[in-house]
Amino acid sequence: DAGITQSPRYKITETGRQVTLMCHQTWSHSYMFWYRQDLGHGLRLIYYSAAADITDKGEVPDGYVVSRSKTENFPLTLESATRSQTSVYFCASQDSGRGPGELFFGEGSRLTVL
């Protein structure tokens, strides 16, 4: 099916472990984004990418690493998970031909760090 998919949908891990959240889109959109959503904070941008091999920091990048070797994939890695990274993570994509803000979001990955 076309669209944007995230995996895993649910993940429980322990402090200090490395975790990778996957994001795959089938539209060949240029832009991809990673957000986290927390009560009291709303959606906050972690990293974004304008194209393959081009990434940039967002509002809350510390403790996260991204890569984008292919246009359709944009994995997010927590190198050493901390409890404060317990959150719901959303991946989104945007066609470069559309206006800023016309994002398509995935269903989210719920991460719990014990």
Added chain:
Amino acid sequence: QKEVEQDPGPLSVPEGAIVSLNCTYSNSAFQYFMWYRQYSRKGPELLMYTYSSGNKEDGRFTAQVDKSSKYISLFIRDSQPSDSATYLCAMSDRGNNRLAFGKGNQVVVIP
């Protein structure tokens, strides 16, 4: 001060009522204004998209932008239980794909 302020609610209304949501912002460079709808345990989906000031209507939904007051609104007419969701405002300046989101406003429409 956050760039975008949105009262998180929650807001409960009876079916058929008009729902009124709003956001204020501080960055006068914002020109693109969005409303996203997010159902429980789902990702946000774009509901309304407005460029610059003015009104935009789409079915039961109306988005208003008042740039002079730095204030945007979303109205839902004849609200339905299926409108129960969290509504997030978002905005951006020209050429910038980094959106500023409000915290979201939970709406419950009671049958």
